[in-house]
Amino acid sequence: MVFMNTLKYLQNYECLLDVDIWRLFANLEELSQVSLGFLSCFFSTIKDYINSSGSASSMDFISVLSKHFRGRLCQSHQIYCLNYTSAIFYLESLRQREDFGIYLKWCEKHDQCKRLHLSELLVTPLHRLTRYPMLLKNIWKRSIDAKEKITLYSLKEKVEKAIRDLEGKVKWLDNFQKFRYLQEIIVWPPLWDRDKRFFIPECLKHIFKEHMADNILSPTNRHLLHEGKLTLAESIRFLDVYLFLFDDFLLITKTKHNKKKLGGSDIGLVCPSLTPELQAMIKEGGSCTVLDQPIPLDRLVVKNIDPFHISVFGLRNAFLLQHKNRYQQCIAAFLLQAQTETAKKTWMAQIKRATSCFMKRYETKKSPFTLPAESSEI
DSSP states (O other), X not given: OHHHHHHHHHHHTTSSTTSOHHHHHTTHHHHHHXXXXXXXXXXXXXXXXXXXXXXXXXXXXXXXXHHHHTTTHHHHHHHHHHHHHHHHHHHHHHTTSHHHHHHHHHHHTSGGGTTOOHHHHHTHHHHHHHHHHHHHHHHHHHOOOHHHHHHHHHHHHHHHHHHHHHHHHHHHHHHHHHHHHHHHHEEOOOHHHHOTTOOOOGGGGGGGOOTXXXXXXXXXXXXXXXXXXXXXXXXXXXXXEEXXXXXXXXXXXXXXXXXXXXXXXXXXXXXXXXOHHHHHHHHTTOEEEEOSOOEEGGGEEEEEOOHHHHGGGTOOSEEEEEEEOTTSOEEEEEEEEOSSHHHHHHHHHHHHHHXXXXXXXXXXXXXXXXXXXXXXXX
16 A cells, blocks of 8 residues: 555656556555454454453454455455466566656665565465455354354355355466467468468459458467477478467467567566566567468377488478368378477377367267167068
């Protein structure tokens, strides 16, 4: 609250106006009021019970817990926690500024902050939420009333469910943000640019508008299992490529580095779930251009390459990917090189595991079809 109120004060005097208070603190003000309200009622009830020498009804104590844990307490924490990861990376991006650094140092010297950094304070509400079930469990252990124990147990279950739901929401949100940025940096060239064998007159190119390119990377449809940089061996050169292994297809892209950095070079700070390799490439103004059509996992074959056969070409840690059509004909092949033998084994294991899981899902989704029993007279 010291950091937030100081920032509000500075913005009233037209300082740090471009700093987004919500991105840093989310609903901290509401969360502080709700938490303080709960603690005040909680301790007030305990105090009244002690002052009355234990003659007051213990149901007043349970009603306070029920009121707050079934009210805004958990919901306020969930809203704050969902913003926490983005807040930390937004904070890191602001630290580079001299004016923001002066503001941070001034707040850290405040007596209430005890020289703690803002990043250390922002995590506190997350810790508090995870401790509520322990509080309720300890009260439940010490309760001797059967009705009280039932109420306390249901409240503990409710808070634990809220934490589980929050974990799922955080994972979904991270996945959603990551896919949103992947849609921005992955470039889908049109058919005539991707494969020079196809001639499409200018007057007919409107027919081939690929409307489905954005939907391919929809986070509601698929999950990204593995990704990373590899080297693709072509006939006369080596090409830097970046592979994305999803739970239903593999996408091979070639990396492009621009000499001039893009304006949106802070994507990595906004979306922390991006790999350091991808963040570094984006900061350099790079992009990933799709090299070939996505390879469905049920049409993908991965093979190890013995160093004896390719050492003459200067290749190490190599493996081969084959794209087969529905008639089991190979329609594309990619000879890839990893930086290390460990990285190569990891890629091969990830692809094989993803393919196996995909085939199992495909088999279970197939509608069961049984032939009618054959007549004994035939």
